[in-house]
Amino acid sequence: MRSKSPLITGPQCAAKMRSLKKTYKNVKDHNNKSGNDRRKWLFYEKMDTIFQSKAWASPVAVASSSGVSSQRSQETESEVSSESSSSRKTKENMASLLKKRLQQKKEEEEARAKRHKERMEMDEKMLALLSKLVEKK
16 A cells, blocks of 8 residues: 655755755844844744754854854853963964064064165265266366
8 A cells, every 4th residue: 555645855855955954044144133023934943953053054153244243152161161261362362463563563664764764865965966967067
C-alpha cells in the first residue's frame, strides 16, 4: 500500500531550507534594527532555536559604513571576562601604536621643516647670485 504523502526530492528540500534561512535572516535583521516595528513570522521561534548559534545568523560584528554594529546578544560570563581582558590588551596596544604613530608624525614634520628651511636657504643664495649677475651687467 502506497503512502498518501507527496514525494519530495533533495533539491526541493534544499531550496525550501534556503528559503526558510533567508526569511529567518530577513525577519531577524528587521527586528534588530532600531525604529522598526516587530515583524512576525509563524516559524520564527522554531527557526531561532535551530539557527541562533550559527555564525551567519548572528555575527559577532558587522562592518558597516552606517556606524551601527551588532553583537551577539547572548554571551556567557567567561566570554565577557575574556573580552574585557583582551579589550584591555587591545587598548594598551592601541595606546602604544598611537604613541609610535605620533612620534613618526613628529619626525616627519621635523624632516619636512628641515627640507623647507634648506630650500629657502638655497633660494636666498640663488637670489644673491642673480643680484650679483644683474649688478655686473
